[in-house]
Amino acid sequence: MERRKILHNCRIATMQHGHVPYGLLEDGAVVLENEHITWCGVLKDLPADFRKAKKFDLEGRLVTPALIDCHTHTVFGGNRALEFEMRLNGATYEEVARAGGGIVSTVAATRGASEAELVADALPRVDALIAEGVSTVEIKSGYGLDCETELKLLRAARKIADVRDVEVITTFLGAHAVPLEYSGRQDAYIDEICLPTLRIAVSEGLVDSVDAFCEGIAFQPDQVAKVFDVATDLDLPIKIHAEQLSNLGGAKLAAQYNALSADHLEYLDDEGAAAMASAGMVAVILPGAFYTLRETQKPPIDILRHHCIPMAIATDANPGSSPMTSLLLAMNMACTLFQMTPEEAMIGTTRNAACALGLGERGVVQAGYRADLAVWDIKHPSEFAYRIGFNPLKSRIIGGKL
Ligand code: DI6
Ligand code: FE
Numbered sequence: 589m590e591r592r593k594i595l596h597n598c599r600i601a602t603m604q605h606g607h608v609p610y611g612l613l614e615d616g617a618v619v620l621e622n623e624h625i626t627w628c629g630v631l632k633d634l635p636a637d638f639r640k641a642k643k644f645d646l647e648g649r650l651v652t653p654a655l656i657d658c659h660t661h662t663v664f665g666g667n668r669a670l671e672f673e674m675r676l677n678g679a680t681y682e683e684v685a686r687a688g689g690g691i692v693s694t695v696a697a698t699r700g701a702s703e704a705e706l707v708a709d710a711l712p713r714v715d716a717l718i719a720e721g722v723s724t725v726e727i728k729s730g731y732g733l734d735c736e737t738e739l740k741l742l743r744a745a746r747k748i749a750d751v752r753d754v755e756v757i758t759t760f761l762g763a764h765a766v767p768l769e770y771s772g773r774q775d776a777y778i779d780e781i782c783l784p785t786l787r788i789a790v791s792e793g794l795v796d797s798v799d800a801f802c803e804g805i806a807f808q809p810d811q812v813a814k815v816f817d818v819a820t821d822l823d824l825p826i827k828i829h830a831e832q833l834s835n836l837g838g839a840k841l842a843a844q845y846n847a848l849s850a851d852h853l854e855y856l857d858d859e860g861a862a863a864m865a866s867a868g869m870v871a872v873i874l875p876g877a878f879y880t881l882r883e884t885q886k887p888p889i890d891i892l893r894h895h896c897i898p899m900a901i902a903t904d905a906n907p908g909s910s911p912m913t914s915l916l917l918a919m920n921m922a923c924t925l926f927q928m929t930p931e932e933a934m935i936g937t938t939r940n941a942a943c944a945l946g947l948g949e950r951g952v953v954q955a956g957y958r959a960d961l962a963v964w965d966i967k968h969p970s971e972f973a974y975r976i977g978f979n980p981l982k983s984r985i986i987g988g989k990l
Pocket of ligand 1: 906
């Protein structure tokens with residue numbers, strides 16, 4: 589029985605490396621076999637022994653790799669709309685914090701929610717991403733800040749992949765903030781809660797990578813290094829929230845551990861970029877937080893380009909600094925706010941996003957890669973970053989399933 593399927597009558601933004609922008613193919617065809625791509629190219633070059641496969645006419649639409657959101661905090665309890673309103677009514681961060689706002693308010697709501705409630709609350713956010721052609725979502729812990737709740741968050745993230753046609757990559761972010769009960773005692777929190785919880789989470793198969801927030805309001809490099817030492821002992825890939833509000837040398841620290849990525853990077857300097865380049869790291873650009881916090885310091889895109897550091901773009905979906913679940917809008921923001929090009933934005937949510945998660949076989953339309961594709965009602969891939977609040981998705985093809 590013929591197992592192969594051919595998608596034809598389409599343009600394909602393959603996102604393959606090369607001189608052709610977007611790796612764009614006119615009058616292209618993709619041959620799918622089970623969960624993988626068997627062939628991709630211009631229809632007229634289709635090998636003879638594929639010609640018997642069942643054909644699917646895409647009526648001139650555009651095919652891309654399915655999108656990948658490589659940095660989200662999508663699972664959490666409650667929301668921070670009231671805090672947003674307080675701030676816009678003139679309250680300062682301090683007044684918001686004194687009123688119990690900020691990360692600690694999300695921590696309280698998350699600790700009070702069941703795993704099922706966390707899943708139910710997260711699903712509409714994940715569905716918003718799926719509706720825009722996303723096939724793979726990275727989901728961090730970090731709103732529990734105690735053992736029981738961090739494990740609950742990671743189990744909820746795993747559960748999402750059971751109830752939705754999406755791949756979830758989980759990241760342990762116990763070093764996100766210090767809970768109230770450890771206020772002013774960062775080292776004790778790292779030693780007594782964060783590291784033991786990481787080990788338990790790994791023993792339950794809940795952790796695909798490890799992250800830490802290296803920032804004055806969170807953890808210092810030496811405290812982050814303790815987390816990364818254990819992650820390295822556990823043979824887990826590393827990511828870091830670095831240089832978001834200041835430069836503590838987080839990207840350089842992560843480079844010493846050959847991290848997959850450093851994320852935010854508004855305050856990255858040339859030394860940090862050089863370290864990232866030598867470690868082969870990806871720079872994950874998060875315009876949603878910059879926009880929501882009304883920051884002014886932009887990430888140094890030109891320095892990243894100079895060092896040929898691959899750039900990914902993600903939503904950073906979280907209840908406080910980036911309550912955004914649109915990867916297409918993140919692409920538009922990365923271009924309009926940070927002057928990335930539309931092609932960089934497209935590469936940033938496909939090929940480079942896959943690299944930021946250490947995922948091979950994803951993010952490119954190419955033989956041997958997973959058949960995670962998106963079909964769009966648009967003519968040219970520059971439209972993805974150009975439009976604001978417009979979703980041209982026609983359909984997703986996940987694991988070769990039409
Ligand atoms: N950087 C951020 O901007 C968020 N976390 C982080 O590491 C803030 C998360 C929140 O405000 O809930
Ligand atoms: Fe984040």
